[in-house]
Amino acid sequence: MKGLLLKDFYMILKYCRAYLIIIxxxxxxxxLVNDDNLFFVFYPCLFxxxxxxxxxSYDERSKWNEYSGTLPYSKSQIVSGKYIIGLIVQIIVFILTGIAQAVRMNMNGNxxxxxxxxxxxxxLFMSCVSSSISLPFIFKWGVEKGRLANFVTIGFIFAGSLIASKLFESDLQTEVTFNVIMLPALxxxxxxxxxxxxxxxxVFYKKRETN
Structure with a gap:
């Protein structure tokens, strides 16, 4: 498992630096945004x-899926490797975004x-859902056939940011922020x-292996 994580880490540094810069x-x-526009707050979660x-996608282009069959890694470990590396990045982005929002709110005095x-x-909710929607479809059908799920994810994040922005500028804000049940439930x-x-x-990737 450590080898899989290191491989993906090096691939991120080599091929995904643009994503890190955009984040x-x-x-x-x-x-620079106010509470009425949270799209910039949620977009790093999407990326x-x-x-x-x-x-x-890079694995499929390089035929890594075929090569990995000769290595002592199970399909479960390969799937877990992608989720773990994604989780690590999402935790880092979550922490940095949380710090940024705390600093911004303090600077604005609100x-x-x-x-x-x-x-x-x-x-946190957006971070968890951003990859959860697309990955099962991609592990089932591959990146090309599962790409539609990416557009669904983008639409979900965009819609979520609009709803959250409207929520923070409406009277519903008080109901949500003071609800000690709703936030932990989210x-x-x-x-x-x-x-x-x-x-x-x-499950999908294991079945894909046997086909």
Whole structure:
């Protein structure tokens, strides 16, 4: 497993540096937005979730799937490697985005713990879902046939950012931010979706192996 993670890490540094730069730019840009426009806040989550998809794409181009069959790695480990490397990147992006939002709110003099926790909960949810939608389809059909799921993910993130922005400028904000049940439930739901996606990808990839 360590070898798989190192391979993907080196591939990110070599082939996905543009993604890392874009993520950094959007995190910095989130300093300039207000609570009415959270698209820049959620977009780094989308990009970090797309990294495993790009790694799989490079694997397919280089025929890694065929070569990996000669190595002592199971299909479950190959799937887990992509989810773990994606999870590591998403955690880093989540932490950096959370810090950026805390600094921005303090600089603007409008830091409210409840508002901040609401944003953090939504960022966590978006981070979990951003890769969870597309990866099972890609492990089942491959990158080309599963690419439609990427567009669904982009649409989901865009719609989520609009809903969150409207929420923060409406009276519903108070109901959500002060609801001690809804925010933890949102986080748990995101983690559950990520775990279920991981399970589905493993099942699909194992069946794809036998075809």
């Amino acid at each position: 950094a730019v959007f995190i910095l840009a989130s300093f 970090s979730g797309m990294l495993p998809v790009n790694l799989i 830091f409210e713990l409840n508002d901040y926790l609401a944003i953090i909960a939504m960022i 986080c748990i739901l995101g983690i559950a979706i990520f775990a279920f996606s991981w399970y589905l990808s493993t």
